[in-house]
Amino acid sequence: MHRRRFLTNVGYAALGTLTFGALGLYAIQPRRTVLPFIAANNDALPLKPTTPKRVVVVGGGLAGMAAAYELLKRGFQVTLVERSVNLGGRLTGWNVDVNGETMATEHGFHGFFNQYYNLHGLLNELGLRGNFKPVKNYPILFKNKEAECFTNTTTLFPFNLLSVVDQAKSISIMDFNDPMGNIYELMRYDPKDTFARLDNIDFKTFCQGINQPMVDTIVEPFAHTSFNQFHQYSTAEGIKFFHFFYLGNPDGMGYDQTIDDAMTSVVTPLTERLKALGGTILSGMEVQHLIEQDGRITKVVLKRPGEMPAQDHSIDAADVETTWTPFWGSPTDLYYVKRDAQGEFHAVSGRCTHMGCPVGLDAATGGFACPCHGAKYNADGVPTAGPTKMPLVAMNTTREGEQLRLSARATGTTLETDYVVLACDVPGLKEIVAHSTLSNKQFIESVEQLGVADPYIVWRIWLDRTMKPLDVPFYTTSGYQFTDSIAIYSQLQPQYQDWAERHQGSVIELHAYAVEPENVLPEEEVKRIMREELNLLIPELDGASIVYDIYTMQKNFPRWAPGDYAGRPGVETPIENLFLGGDFLRLEVPANLMEAATMTGRMAANHILVAEKLQENPIPSVDLVGPLVIG
Incomplete structure (x- = not known):
């Protein structure tokens, strides 16, 4: 579709008096779109495979749940592996005892924005839209100046932009009085051109070309919600972020909130639907490594969260004290060892059984505490608070002269599979790939280079x-x-x-x-x-x-650092039956946060459908380019 480009180089009068013909104004409006299908005859293809195929989906966040849901509807045999007790990823929750009262808690507040088309489509299919209520205003509280409040008004470009300026107390239309300045780059998002020119520049440097009131009032506060530091954030990713959340969608800034906690409103009913469709959910389990044969992943080996890979570690017995002492067997293998009054040695994994995070010693109780999600354990490693119900994993100890050998107790559970979707977070993906022997070095390097914010x-x-x-x-x-x-x-x-x-x-x-x-x-x-x-x-x-x-x-939100984009893995991998899902992937389609997770999960499912010569599901998106892009 061709767009008519408009520029403005004067103040409010110039912007307000620009005359658009009806066709011209229509041409530059951001629109909801649907990604093209891979097969030209998609509608003529069958819906379900003649022979059921096995899929292992790793990670129970939105990406994993979306992939599992789409494949289960099509007759695939899906096993969903999640290291936490509950599904949900960053949406998950658990109960806490508040001075004798049981209350539901979660990882934090989430806004379900209007342009989360894939996520809202999933919620609509499940009949869960009644579990939400709208929030119309988006206020910002500044420490050193008056608060600003942006109301979801018109979505018609450029009047949506003028509306924001009109509502703001500390910016004016004159802040747009620089047609060659960087403010207009925010309106020119193009996946190829924007990343080719601007991915290597940090967003703070880029914003030096935007009037400071605009940066202080709108750009920086909104950009910070990407969970990345302003000076460590790719300019291209920042422009994509603004395009997705405001300038490139026809639905404005409004969002919904869950009426109850996220588990009640979303995760639990979705989990029940996956089970009702015949899905197998293995919670409290995680992947130890993948087995590749003839260019395909044929087996997935599991373990419990907190278990070490099946290898031995030796330490000096003299270094073990009568209280828990931490030791590192590798950069990722943490364990604690102590000697009791009878001289017997005891060892436990130092990984939390909730999501595998490293636990520290809790000086107040003599036990252990996870700084990530609030899990606490007593001195015997038994959980006393937080989201986990499983004790720290015990290890075998064998005295060999002056050395103490520690042996992991791995489960050895193995799943045979036809396809694999790795939909875990960045730390989880990196750990799985690091412990697997995979043939494609480029893919291994692309995962190794991923980072967290x-x-x-x-x-x-x-x-x-x-x-x-x-x-x-x-x-x-x-x-x-x-x-x-x-x-x-x-x-x-x-x-x-x-x-x-x-x-x-x-x-x-x-x-x-x-x-x-x-x-x-x-x-x-x-x-x-x-x-x-x-x-x-x-x-x-x-x-x-x-x-x-x-x-x-x-520490599990993706890093969007300058220069990361080119080496970032996408949904497809060089291994023909291995696909990825998650909000951290290289994604030319403009989507972020929960929508990116849901979208990539559905895209991974589509790739499996294509491999089986089945119909793809339509993937909706905001406009693929900005309103000031020509052609």
Whole structure:
């Protein structure tokens, strides 16, 4: 489709008086589109294979669940492997005991934006749209200037852009008075050209070519929600991000929130549907390695989260103390060893049985604590709090002279398969590939080069003081050392509203999206600073006591660093029956976050359908290029 390019080089009068013919205005509007099918005769192909084929999907987040769902509907035999107790990935949740009351918690607040077409399509099929309610406003709270609030008004370009400028107090239309400046690059997203020219430039440097009020008020606060530092974020990825969330979609800035917690609203009903379709779900299991034969993955070997790969480690017995002592067998193999009063040795894996994160010693209890998701274990490795129900994995110990040999207790469970979809996060994918003997070096290198962004923090606190309801339950913030957004859970979910009313309290969740290395401080210091920031954001809570809290620091969001794009793996791999899913993949189609995960899961399923000469499912998308792209 040809587009009519418009430029403006003066202020509000020039933009407001540009005359578009009806056809010209229509031509530049962003539209919902559908990706082309691989086979020209797609509609004539059969829906189901004549002989059921086996698929192993690894990872129970949105990408894995979407892939499994699409394949199960088509008659494939799907086994979904998830290392956590529950499916959901970053949407997963678990119950906590809040001073004697059981309450549902999760990894943090999620907004389900209008342009999440693949995700909303999945929710519609499952009949889950009634579990959501709309949020119309997108406010930003600044530390050093007046708050801004952007309302989801017209979606007609360029009037949607003018509407944002009109609503903003600290920017004006004159901030667009530079047709050769970088602000117009945000409207020219093209997957090939944008990445070829701008992927090697960091977004902070790029934004030096945009008027500073525009950067401070809109660009930087929104870009930070990518969970990447502004100066470590690819300009091309940043332009793609803005295109997807605003300039390239016909649905504006509105989003929905779940009425209840994410497990109740989304994950549990989707899990039940996968089971009803005949899917096998192996939760509390993860992949140890893949077995390749004749250019195909033929077997998937499993283990429990926290188990080491099946290899031995030796340490000096004299180095073992009567309390738990950490040892590293490799950069990824952490274990703890101690000697009891009778001189017997005991060893456990240092990997959390929730998602395999490394646990640390808990000085307060003598046990262990996972800093990522809040799991805690007593001195025997038995879980006492958090999302896991499984104890730390015990290891065999054998004394050999002055040495102590530690042996992993691997399950050895093996799944034979016709296709594999690896839909885990970046750390999980890298670990699987590192422990597998795969033939394609280019693919191995592309996975090795993947990275994760700086860690992010979610801190949910229960306070003993009530607060007046705010206009909306979620706010982006800007200018604070840690706090990047704040969710008022006592306004968000009925269970939390009920708790707040009965206890005359409040429940607040603070998020730090990307914590710089110099700000990775001890937990108590981070909490102290974030509490001070909360007092500035909501002064009426200053002095309120915390009666319960959950603090997690995780590091699993994808890194979008300058220069990463060319070497990033995509949905297809050089191994003919191995496909990937996840929000970290190289994706020319503009999509981000939960939509990218769902879309790539459905794309992986489509590649399997194509391999079996079956009909593909349609994959909807926002407009593939920006409104100022010619041709």
